[in-house]
Amino acid sequence: MNAGKGAWLFLIFGFLSFSAMAQKSKAQLQKEKQQNLEKIKEVEKIIEETSAQKKNSLGELTALNQRVREQEKLVGSIKGEVNFLDSEISDNNDIIVVLEEDLDDLKKEYSAMLFAAQKANNSTTRLTFLFSAKSFDQLVMRLRYMDQYAETRQLQAEQITKVQEELSGHVAEIRVRREEKNKLLNEEQREGTNLISLKQKQNSLVKSLEKEEKKLRKDLEETKKAVAKLDKLIEDLIKEEMERAARSKKSEVSVTLSNSFEENRNKFMWPVSSGFVSQRFGRQNHSVLKGVVVQNNGVNIQTQENEKVKSIFEGEVRRVAFIQGLGSTVIIKHGEYLTVYAGLKEVFVRSGQKVTTNQEIGKVLSNNEGVSELRFQIFKNTTALDPSSWLKNM
Incomplete structure (x- = not known):
């Protein structure tokens, strides 16, 4: 396998390093989203207390303003998660393209090696190759070459298996990420609708208070x-x-x-x-x-x-x-x-x-x-x- 082969390994290691950082950032976004949800519960309780005492109060408006801000933060956190998932899906797609190219090259090389091995595999050809050596040292070198050639074929076969496993793993990862993204998009749409409803309520309350x-x-x-x-x-x-x-x-x-x-x-x-x-x-x-x-x-x-x-x-x-x-x-x-x-x-x-x-x-x-x-x-x-x-x- 030439020096260019195995570039996929460096790409994968680089992706894994980036992915770890992305996961950390995504985890932070998820933490912020959970904090937003907890804050929303607090503000909802405050709104409930103020509106129960008196409708259309300045305190209710202040709480509602805060509720809108928290909802905007929540929608922003969800959008941030969606962006990270888009980035992860894109990275996985890039790796799949490289892996498929390397897999194709590895299979071609392996096929050529098998063809060459079949031609040289009969005992007459092997013995002729060995005993045509001009010295003992050359004989030893040819024996080593034959052993290394066999090892290279084995390594090539292992590399093909490894690339196939990596390829399958990233394809499965994309499926998982797409499912996560679809759920988040539905959540974003739902929370966006809630935000529109809150802003309508906010505007209505301001108009009511302006009359007072x-x-x-x-x-x-x-x-x-x-x-x-x-x-x-x-x-x-x-x-x-x-x-x-x-x-x-x-x-x-x-x-x-x-x-x-x-x-x-x-x-x-x-x-x-x-x-x-x-x-x-x-x-x-x-x-x-x-x-x-x-x-x-x-x-x-x-x-x-x-x-x-x-x-x-x-x-x-x-x-x-x-x-x-x-x-x-x-x-x-x-x-x-x-x-x-x-x-x-x-x-x-x-x-x-x-x-x-x-x-x-x-x-x-x-x-x-x-x-x-x-x-x-x-x-x-x-x-x-x-x-x-x-x-x-x-």
Whole structure:
């Protein structure tokens, strides 16, 4: 077999290496799809709770918006899987073409070898070939040549069998991948139809809420007043803490706690176990009222009814307060940092109490529209920080 033969081996090894990477990526897509499905279940439950309390509420729209986003992610994951399967099927088809070509060449070579072997196989011809040697060394070399020729024929036969097995394996692989692809295409079509239905519901809800502009503006003003009280509470506490720090030397414990807090950036668990970000940090347009911009010094997390709220890190409770329109608020100090948990109906801690990471500090409040929403903020001294840069997977 010439040097070109066996190129299929390198192609197969290269394909197997690529296939392993593709499988890893596909596994990641499947994991993301499963996470999307779990998130969809969470959001569905939140929608059910809000719509059961009051039809056509802003909280329901926020949850529905999130539901649409999760559905879009799900459809994207499915499309990604289909693309990987297309790539795998294409790779298998390429290998099959090469294997069929090599198999054809191997069979031709083997056929030629068998023909030559038949001509030289009778005893007279073999003896003539051996004893016509001009020296003993040449005789030995001819014996070795005959042995090697027999081994080559055997190897050729084994190569043909191996290529046939590889060929059968890749043909079977294509059948499996095509079945997977057909199932995914059906799933993609079904979830795409669901997405269209959700967007229609989303548009319908927006139109319904636009008719309630007067009420929405009134609710927004009340929320702004409550948030202003929360901002004042935080501002006063920060001022107290800075005056306290100016009077006394920074303790080693405080410095260590601050450094440890900073080291956990992007690693903190969410203060609630389920839910989604209903309003992000900074300035953003109101979801219904045109021309209205809302400022948020943290993030709002819409969650399930009676969800437990946890401290994201160890520290000391510096303030527990009730604000009309927002419910109870807990502020925890972590060295130079403060975390704020507003929108609680029950509080499990008291001012001055030391808390540990993930300790339950209260239970989230559900308003009269059935919306359960936590307002979460992080401050370093007087600076409000974006929690999405600190919480994991936000």
